Each structure stands twice: as structure tokens, then as C-alpha cells.
């Protein structure tokens with residue numbers, strides 16, 4: 613599904629040029645559950661932005677589902693994101709004035725899905741994360757763990773092929789974090805491809821495969837049940 617070859621990402625020019633990612637090679641197959649670990653500033657978010665079609669590499673190629681995203685125009689990248697990738701963030705990124713239901717419906721509005729169908733799809737996604745009974749609540753009326761589950765429902769509602777999660781448990785207490793990771797386990801068992809950034813090795817251990825990134829370079833660690 614993901615095939616990254618020789619990817620470098622640089623910022624600045626001339627003397628100020630910094631290579632944040634350095635000659636990255638990475639393949640992720642459909643159905644894998646991968647954790648990307650690394651210290652602050654190592655390049656995790658930069659790699660995530662490229663994986664999520666939010667940014668393009670300076671050099672190298674990124675093939676996603678057989679299509680080369682490294683040369684794609686911004687408008688096409690946006691289409692790939694909308695149709696094929698679900699994003700989950702540390703701080704949930706829900707819109708505070710919209711109910712859980714409306715937050716989950718947002719990606720469907722962008723995708724042009726209307727009326728009853730949109731409502732049904734959002735309800736199914738909220739059911740999947742166990743929050744159908746909270747659909748009319750605002751984010752401020754939900755706990756952090758519940759807000760993250762709404763965000764997961766929003767990420768799932770388009771039935772994306774890839775879920776990208778950036779520190780999904782970073783703002784949660786242990787129990788709510790475990791709950792989110794249990795949800796990921798279930799999604800993985802259903803065949804969803806998941807790539808998760810974390811700096812917590814216990815969280816990373818929940819994935820099947822762990823990739824360490826240090827100073828812009830990848831080092832892969834074998835994990836029980838995982839593939840190298």
C-alpha cells in the first residue's frame with residue numbers, strides 16, 4: 613500500500629538547508645499495524661505529513677496504492693486524502709461548536725454525500741466507537757477519551773484504506789488511552805491499515821511492527837508477531 617523510496621525532505625536553502633528526512637525507504641503492506649517511534653525533532657511528523665499526502669518529499673518517490681504522490685498537484689493530493697486516509701490527532705481537532713454527529717459528518721460534507729445517507733454513515737461510525745448515545749453532545753460535554761473516539765469515528769466515516777494517528781493517546785489518561793488502543797486492535801483485526809506515531813514504547817508495543825526514526829533516518833525493530 614505504502615512504498616517510499618529514497619525520500620528526503622529538506623527545509624531552507626543554501627547554508628540554512630536542513631535535511632529533516634534522509635533517504636527514507638519504507639514499505640507498509642495492506643492490513644499492517646505500524647508504530648513509528650522517535651524522540652522530539654527526529655522527523656516523525658514530517659514523515660507523517662508525507663504519508664498522509666499533506667506534504668511532498670523534496671526528493672524520492674512515494675507510491676500510495678500504486679499511485680505516485682510525490683509528483684501530484686495539491687488538488688489531487690486533497691482528493692487522495694479525502695477518499696483514502698483517515699487522520700487522528702493528539703488533540704482530537706474537533707470543531708467545538710458542532711455536535712459529535714456533525715463533527716463526524718464533516719468529511720462526508722467535503723465528499724459531497726448528502727442527507728439521510730450522510731446521517732446513516734455518521735451514525736454507523738459513532739456506533740463503531742460506542743458513542744451513538746452521545747451523538748448530540750458538544751465536544752465540551754464529552755471526556756477526553758470520548759472526544760478521541762468521536763475523532764476516530766470521523767476518521768473512519770469515509771471508510772478510508774489507511775488510518776494515520778499522531779500520538780493518539782498523548783492527551784489521555786491510561787484508561788482512556790487503553791480504550792483507544794483497544795479500538796485500534798479491533799480495527800486492525802478487521803483489516804484496516806494503521807500507522808501510528810508515538811514516543812511511548814508501551815503504546816508502540818501494541819502495534820505489530822515498530823519503526824524507529826532518529827535524526828531523520830529509519831531503523832526498524834522487530835516485534836513479536838510483526839514483520840521486518
Ligand SMILES: Nc1ncnc2c1ncn2[C@@H]1O[C@H](COP(=O)(O)OP(=O)(O)OP(=O)(O)O)[C@@H](O)[C@H]1O
Nearest residue numbers: 623624632650651652653654655656657658659811
Ligand atoms: N516547516 C519547517 N521549516 C523548517 N524546519 C522544520 C519545518 N518543519 C519541521 N522542521 C524541523 O524538522 C525537524 C523534525 O521535525 P518534526 O516535527 O518532523 O519532528 P517530530 O519527530 O515530529 O517531533 P515532535 O515529537 O516534537 O513533534 C525539527 O528539527 C524541526 O525543527
